[in-house]
Amino acid sequence: xxxxxxxxxxxxxxxxxxxxxxxxxxxxxxxxxxxxxxxxxxxxxxxxxxxxxxxxxxxxxxxxxxxxxxxxxxxxxxxxxxxxxxxxxxxxxxxxxxxxxxxxxxxxxxxxxxxxxxxxxxxxxxxxxxxxxxxxxxxxxxxxxxxxxxxxxxxxxxxxxxxxxxxxxxxxxxxxxxxxxxxxxxxxxxxxxxxxxxxxxxxx
Numbered sequence: 747x748x749x750x751x752x753x754x755x756x757x758x759x760x761x762x763x764x765x766x767x768x769x770x771x772x773x774x775x776x777x778x779x780x781x782x783x784x785x786x787x788x789x790x791x792x793x794x795x796x797x798x799x800x801x802x803x804x805x806x807x808x809x810x811x812x813x814x815x816x817x818x819x820x821x822x823x824x825x826x827x828x829x830x831x832x833x834x835x836x837x838x839x840x841x842x843x844x845x846x847x848x849x850x851x852x853x854x855x856x857x858x859x860x861x862x863x864x865x866x867x868x869x870x871x872x873x874x875x876x877x878x879x880x881x882x883x884x885x886x887x888x889x890x891x892x893x894x895x896x897x898x899x900x901x902x903x904x905x906x907x908x909x910x911x912x913x914x915x916x917x918x919x920x921x922x923x924x925x926x927x928x929x930x931x932x933x934x935x936x937x938x939x940x941x942x943x944x945x946x947x948x949x950x
Contacts, residue, residue: 757813757833761840765805786852810860834861853929869901885944888933895926
């Protein structure tokens with residue numbers, strides 16, 4: 747049981763690594779005071795450039811995958827699926843409420859994608875495809891993230907996936923979707939007001 751707890755705690759601290767903030771500091775910029783003020787890859791791309799934004803995006807996805815894989819290596823028994831799920835939730839919480847930035851962080855989209863890829867790759871890839879289509883058509887990254895996250899529970903609930911405890915998978919899908927949508931409250935307001943920036947626009 748102690749090992750289980752340590753894996754979950756490690757998941758939080760891995761998630762708490764603020765790659766977007768670090769990328770800004772390496773350029774002498776506090777990303778929290780630029781653009782939308784978010785430390786996620788979208789704001790990083792607008793402020794520091796697309797290349798830096800992509801690097802942060804990949805790192806945030808990888809940190810979502812890492813704790814789940816660590817839990818899988820330590821607990822390969824499928825009966826310990828709950829540990830992987832708990833580690834996944836912890837890494838998302840770490841990203842969204844990082845201890846290193848006063849418990850303020852990103853919106854968890856990329857990190858949640860990493861967790862989903864590690865636990866349920868097919869639903870995760872389907873959601874990524876939805877995100878890509880929405881962003882391609884409407885040019886709103888936030889809209890793609892909201893719609894894709896809302897679709898995630900649907901795929902997990904109504905399609906069969908090779909997991910030992912489907913109820914845990916269903917609970918995780920709801921938690922992930924809830925957190926992402928809640929973290930996009932301000933984006934939803936701007937979408938309705940017509941003030942949400944599109945891809946390629948600058949954020950003041």
